[in-house]
Amino acid sequence: MNNYERETYTVTGKSFTAVAVNMASKAGEYMKSKLGQSLNVQVKTSLHDLVTEVDKGTEILIRKIIRTYFPTHAILGEEGVEPGAEASRLALEAMKDEEYxxxxxxxxxxxxxxxxxxxxxVSIALAHRGEVIVGVVYDPSRDELFVAEKGKGAYVHGKRMSVSPEERLEDSLVATGFPTDRERVLPLALRQIEAVAPRVRNVRSAGSAALHLAYVAAGRLSGFWEANLNAWDIAAGMLLVQEAGGRITDIDGTPYGLQVRDVAATNGRIHEELLDALK
Structure with missing residues (x-):
């Protein structure tokens, strides 16, 4: 199912990637320590858009580590931005002149x-002048660390990943997500599922865009699409997909950039067919 090469990847020293891996590991430990506890759950944009003190505590932990190692770097974190697509766009725009x-x-x-x-x-990416150069997605439940560096490949469990071999959409297992915007975006998402489902082997929706993208990179999914995502949902997973040999674009086919909110990611072989179905 997963097409891993024999090459093994390890990080050493205080490189960007090593720090990102360290942050993801510590964040995952913190998250697991809070599982099963009584949580203070708050609503953001809708009843379907939640935040807890663990989200906020995890981001504080990550921000402290970044400031320790890289005090001049800018940080764009979900919990530091007001809810809503426009606030996300403005926050990203405010960072456009930052080097890191x-x-x-x-x-x-x-x-x-x-x-x-x-x-x-937990999803952590580092962009240099607008281009993502490091991407880390960590699943604490399975203790799976997905890591990519620009030009150096993508890895899980220290072994190199490659995307799935499916050549046809009808042979593909794909995934999507249900948007928090139930008034404007949900009707579109349901129409997309109605269009795609008859043309694929099956559709999954598990609830984490970052992990879905990591699964595309690992060859566990042939493709993934979702509308109305933010940069922090996509950036790390995007690099995983690209470095594993896949393709990621806007659902209209334009190349991925940090401003993209409606995303399609595949093994590359089924990309045009998926985009055609989404039209």
């Missing part, structure tokens, strides 16, 4: 975390 920007989602899959469903992750 860390892009952090402390818990991608908060609803799963709240309900005790073990499919959530």
């Amino acid at each position: 920007v860390w892009i952090v989602d402390p818990i991608d899959g908060t609803t799963n975390f709240v309900h005790g469903l073990p499919f959530f992750s």
Whole structure:
């Protein structure tokens, strides 16, 4: 199912990637220590968009580590931005002149975390002048660390990943997500599922965009799409997909950039077919 090469990747010293891996590991430990406890759950943009004190505590932990190692770097974290697409756009715009920007989602899959469903992750990316150069997604429930460096490949459990071999959409297992914007975006998402489902082997929706992207990189999914995501949902997983040999674009086919909110990621071989179905 997973097409790993024999090459093994390890990080040493205080490189960007080593620090990102350290942050993800510590964040995962903190998240696991809070599982099963009574949580203060708050609503953000809707009843479907949740935040807890663990999200906030995890981001504080990550920010402290970044400031310790890289005090001049900018940080774009989900819990430091007001809810809503426009606030996200403005926060990203405010960072456009920064040389280095860390892009952090402390818990991608908060609803799963709240309900005790073990499919959530911490997502950490580093962009240099707008280009993502490091991406780390950590699943504390399975102790799976997905890591990529620009030009150096993508790895899980220290072994190199490559995307799945499917050549046709009809042979593919794909995933999507349900948006928190139930008024404007949900009807579109349901129409997309109605269009795609008959043309693929099956569709999954597990609730963490970052992990879905990591699974595309690992060859466990042939593709993933979702509308109305933020940079912190996508940035790390995007690099994983690219470095594993896959392709990621806007759902209209334009190349991925940090401003993209409607994303499609695949093994590359089924990309045009998936985009065609989404049209």
